[in-house]
Amino acid sequence: MTAAGSIDLKALLAESGVGEVLDELDRELVGLAPVKMRLREIASLLVVDKARAALGVEGAKPSLHMCFTGNPGTGKTTVASRMATILHRLGHVRKGHLVAVTRDDLVGQYIGHTAPKTKEVLKRAMGGVLFIDEAYYLYRPENERDYGQEAIEILMQVMENQREDLVVIFAGYKSRMDTFFQSNPGLGSRVAHHIDFPDYDVSELLAIADRMVGGLGLRLSRDGRVALEEYMRLRRGQPNFANARSLRNALDRSRLRQARRLLEVGQVDAEMLMTIEAADIRASRVFDAARAQGAAEEAPC
Amino acid sequence: MRITQGTFSFLPDLTDEQIGKQVEYALQQNWAVSIEYTDDPHPRNVYWEMWGMPMFDLKDAAGLLGELRECRKNHSDCYIKVNAFDSARGFETMRMSFIAHRPPEEARYRLRREESENRLVRYTLERA
Numbered sequence: 001m002t003a004a005g006s007i008d009l010k011a012l013l014a015e016s017g018v019g020e021v022l023d024e025l026d027r028e029l030v031g032l033a034p035v036k037m038r039l040r041e042i043a044s045l046l047v048v049d050k051a052r053a054a055l056g057v058e059g060a061k062p063s064l065h066m067c068f069t070g071n072p073g074t075g076k077t078t079v080a081s082r083m084a085t086i087l088h089r090l091g092h093v094r095k096g097h098l099v100a101v102t103r104d105d106l107v108g109q110y111i112g113h114t115a116p117k118t119k120e121v122l123k124r125a126m127g128g129v130l131f132i133d134e135a136y137y138l139y140r141p142e143n144e145r146d147y148g149q150e151a152i153e154i155l156m157q158v159m160e161n162q163r164e165d166l167v168v169i170f171a172g173y174k175s176r177m178d179t180f181f182q183s184n185p186g187l188g189s190r191v192a193h194h195i196d197f198p199d200y201d202v203s204e205l206l207a208i209a210d211r212m213v214g215g216l217g218l219r220l221s222r223d224g225r226v227a228l229e230e231y232m233r234l235r236r237g238q239p240n241f242a243n244a245r246s247l248r249n250a251l252d253r254s255r256l257r258q259a260r261r262l263l264e265v266g267q268v269d270a271e272m273l274m275t276i277e278a279a280d281i282r283a284s285r286v287f288d289a290a291r292a293q294g295a296a297e298e299a300p301c
Numbered sequence: 302m303r304i305t306q307g308t309f310s311f312l313p314d315l316t317d318e319q320i321g322k323q324v325e326y327a328l329q330q331n332w333a334v335s336i337e338y339t340d341d342p343h344p345r346n347v348y349w350e351m352w353g354m355p356m357f358d359l360k361d362a363a364g365l366l367g368e369l370r371e372c373r374k375n376h377s378d379c380y381i382k383v384n385a386f387d388s389a390r391g392f393e394t395m396r397m398s399f400i401a402h403r404p405p406e407e408a409r410y411r412l413r414r415e416e417s418e419n420r421l422v423r424y425t426l427e428r429a
């Protein structure tokens with residue numbers, strides 16, 4: 001506090017150590033600008049609330065239940081675990097652990113099984129963040145006796161009454177989450193923050209690839225990088241593209257090919273062991289389709 | 302007669318806030334907390350009913366307090382205690398156990414005298 005009745009918000013922010021977490025997020029996660037923006041806003045809100053409380057203006061704790069929507073592999077789980085740390089540093093949750101669950105962990109198999117199971121999970125998540133992945137599976141409209149509804153009701157109750165004890169984050173694909181909230185308006189209205197995770201573009205994916213191979217103790221040769229860029233361009237157009245996850249799988253497969261290639265060579269040095277070449281990437285099936293198409297265009301018959 | 306047993310038995314009953322802090326301490330020590338209740342608080346009755354499973358994965362006292370509230374609602378005429386179990390090798394036993402709720406009307410016991418062989422006199426506690 002600088003003078004009586006006034007508070008230095010910047011100092012308060014620095015003191016909580018949230019700045020570091022947010023900067024770390026900026027550094028370590030590529031892209032995701034809207035997500036980072038929203039996280040900063042939430043952090044600011046909590047700091048301002050803290051300042052208000054310090055000056056004696058008591059307000060109700062804000063509802064911070066969130067919904068993360070986005071295609072697979074866009075970093076929803078990663079951000080959720082950071083979220084737990086941020087909320088903990090800001091004093092919104094007491095412990096700051098993340099409990100990640102899916103439908104199986106919440107919904108039981110017979111009558112009377114669901115409530116204890118859901119409550120068990122909620123109890124474990126108290127003081128932290130409950131992350132429900134693919135939350136729309138909780139609600140199965142085609143089966144009116146589905147126990148998912150029961151789990152949703154218990155969740156809603158706790159989200160409303162024990163707001164200070166835990167934060168619930170729902171995650172899933174955009175379109176299916178929208179129908180999920182439409183069919184459960186009570187739940188939708190209790191989730192204040194809807195954050196959409198955009199798909200990565202090719203340059204962002206390449207930046208992620210550099211970090212991934214760096215983490216594996218490898219590097220891409222210059223041709224390899226060009227090949228990977230081309231690979232990403234083609235792969236994005238194909239079905240079941242899962243952003244960073246597809247990228248990881250592609251890199252894992254190219255490591256296999258690299259290992260095979262090196263064994264055939266026999267004599268290798270450190271440089272060769274560390275480098276993924278264009279050939280390792282271009283052997284992928286993804287290029288087959290493109291090659292076939294290219295051939296067809298050259299020689300139409 | 303006010304029945305006392307377990308940890309803190311010489312103190313007045315703990316408030317919910319104090320119970321929360323004790324549980325928080327137990328969780329810090331990696332003890333598993335659980336809730337038990339009974340209508341028979343005889344000191345020799347070691348088999349109290351379990352209120353759900355022991356909460357092994359609990360991280361925060363709020364989970365236990367919620368269960369305690371629930372248990373009080375359902376068994377307000379019973380004694381309820383909170384246990385903290387230490388699974389560390391060498392202990393493997395309760396490290397803490399205290400009464401967290403007592404019925405409005407407490408159980409009453411009286412001392413019964415019984416004569417057995419060779420005019421030996423035995424005493425036992427009996428529910429009044």
